[in-house]
Amino acid sequence: xxxxxxxxxxxxxxxxxMKALEEGIEVVxxxxxxxxxxxxxxxxxxNIKWTELHAKAMGIKQxxxxxSGVKEREIDEFTxxxx
Numbered sequence: 001x002x003x004x005x006x007x008x009x010x011x012x013x014x015x016x017x018m019k020a021l022e023e024g025i026e027v028v029x030x031x032x033x034x035x036x037x038x039x040x041x042x043x044x045x046x047n048i049k050w051t052e053l054h055a056k057a058m059g060i061k062q063x064x065x066x067x068s069g070v071k072e073r074e075i076d077e078f079t080x081x082x083x
Contacts, residue, residue: 004063008044009048017030027060029060031064041069043067065081065082
């Protein structure tokens with residue numbers, strides 16, 4: 001089975017990624033929200049670009065979905081970006 005993981009670079013998303021790999025799931029991509037505002041209500045914004053180094057070190061392709069960081073819009077923007 002293959003999957004794409006939602007990834008923030010934080011300990012929780014990294015742990016979930018490692019567990020998936022341990023279970024034999026082929027993780028073929030990492031999806032990371034990239035807020036355009038540091039004031040994002042839903043997504044990590046500080047140092048989020050460091051996740052590029054994580055992806056490169058693991059040899060997994062990364063996809064960024066830009067979101068405005070505006071509370072009323074960013075969930076819809078992220079969902080649309082997943083399509």
